[in-house]
Amino acid sequence: MQNKLLNVYYHDRKVGRLAETKEKLMAFEYDPEWLRSGFSISPFKLPLEKRVFIALRDPFDGNFGVFNDSLPDGWGRLLIDRMLIKKHIAPAGVSVVDRLAIVGSFGMGALEYIPEERLVDDIKIDNIDTLAREAEAILNENYDGCKLEELVKLGGSSGGARPKVLINIDGEEWLIKFRAGTDPKNIGEQEFAYMAAAKAAGLIVPETRLFEGKYFGAKRFDRGVNGKVFMISASALLDTSHRFPTLDYNSLLSLTLELTRDFREAAKMFRLMCFNVFSHNRDDHSKNFSFLYTDNKWQVSPAYDLVYADGMGGEHATTIDGEGRNPTEEHILSAAKKAGLDLRKAERIMEEVKNSVSHLR
Numbered sequence: 575m576q577n578k579l580l581n582v583y584y585h586d587r588k589v590g591r592l593a594e595t596k597e598k599l600m601a602f603e604y605d606p607e608w609l610r611s612g613f614s615i616s617p618f619k620l621p622l623e624k625r626v627f628i629a630l631r632d633p634f635d636g637n638f639g640v641f642n643d644s645l646p647d648g649w650g651r652l653l654i655d656r657m658l659i660k661k662h663i664a665p666a667g668v669s670v671v672d673r674l675a676i677v678g679s680f681g682m683g684a685l686e687y688i689p690e691e692r693l694v695d696d697i698k699i700d701n702i703d704t705l706a707r708e709a710e711a712i713l714n715e716n717y718d719g720c721k722l723e724e725l726v727k728l729g730g731s732s733g734g735a736r737p738k739v740l741i742n743i744d745g746e747e748w749l750i751k752f753r754a755g756t757d758p759k760n761i762g763e764q765e766f767a768y769m770a771a772a773k774a775a776g777l778i779v780p781e782t783r784l785f786e787g788k789y790f791g792a793k794r795f796d797r798g799v800n801g802k803v804f805m806i807s808a809s810a811l812l813d814t815s816h817r818f819p820t821l822d823y824n825s826l827l828s829l830t831l832e833l834t835r836d837f838r839e840a841a842k843m844f845r846l847m848c849f850n851v852f853s854h855n856r857d858d859h860s861k862n863f864s865f866l867y868t869d870n871k872w873q874v875s876p877a878y879d880l881v882y883a884d885g886m887g888g889e890h891a892t893t894i895d896g897e898g899r900n901p902t903e904e905h906i907l908s909a910a911k912k913a914g915l916d917l918r919k920a921e922r923i924m925e926e927v928k929n930s931v932s933h934l935r
Contacts, residue, residue: 582641583686585801589615591785592641594671600629600634613867615804616640616686617833621698631812637670639810642660644681645673647861649737667727680740684802693880706737706752720901736761747794750785761881762790768853768880768934773929775849776923777877778842781879795866795876804867805875809860816869821892823847826863827913833865834872837915842874844910848927849880851894851901856885858892882934 588891634642655665680687737752864875889898910920
């Protein structure tokens with residue numbers, strides 16, 4: 575596997591080209607036609623300019639954040655590494671370019687990478703209980719009888735630690751999660767309840783279902799009636815790794831305003847912050863906040879990955895006005911004030927969310 579160059583596409587339009595420098599840093603340039611009629615795929619890091627951009631070494635190991643979003647993390651990376659080993663390829667020697675080629679057109683969001691290194695042929699979906707058992711077996715390092723190829727096909731582009739699959743059900747694209755070894759047995763029901771509470775609290779959330787009464791599923795919001803929807807995480811926009819707790823909601827609210835130019839979108843992010851505080855979701859890292867580009871404008875994505883979580887060291891991954899362990903209503907309103915939000919509206923949002931999630935505590 576030695577892909578030297580990749581063409582990046584969006585809705586069958588060439589966005590640009592990616593290559594790896596001798597220092598193993600990613601280099602990117604926009605296609606001339608895209609420069610004339612496209613949009614910046616990473617407004618703060620890849621402005622719409624005719625030049626060759628070179629990525630920094632950190633925080634994405636020489637990659638740009640927007641393309642790092644396309645790479646699987648956690649469960650997805652585990653599956654692909656297992657598949658590489660099965661093909662007698664050392665995962666440590668596989669470059670970023672090669673990993674993006676493996677993702678091809680199956681990644682989260684809308685970007686596609688050509689050439690596409692297909693690891694598996696088309697797979698017929700098995701029943702969900704079987705997939706869950708096989709995912710659990712792989713987590714336990716037991717591969718006897720497991721359909722690794724099937725799980726790579728269905729879950730090799732997804733992020734996060736919990737096993738999951740991306741499947742088509744009745745013509746709609748869904749993400750279904752399974753239980754990891756450290757999860758409570760009813761983790762699916764918990765996440766389903768959290769998403770219902772988030773909706774009741776006024777957050778925009780995707781349609782959700784409990785499959786087989788226990789597997790949490792969310793309808794994919796990076797897929798729409800007009801095809802794939804462009805999506806980018808706060809991690810990518812700010813060049814900050816989700817593995818380290820370096821983000822504060824002050825920065826996140828500021829980012830939202832600068833990107834969207836819309837206080838209504840900032841209010842959405844503020845409402846999500848309130849929900850994470852009052853529902854004790856402290857796994858609020860930078861990849862759990864995303865933005866969509868539709869109809870020539872940016873907006874906050876529907877909320878996702880909402881569930882009870884203690885976080886690293888008992889702290890929020892994203893601090894609230896500098897406070898991670900014991901954020902108060904004063905910290906919340908201070909963040910609203912610094913973002914320039916209407917304080918009376920911020921207080922109403924805070925009270926609405928607090929009252930809507932009281933049953934979760």
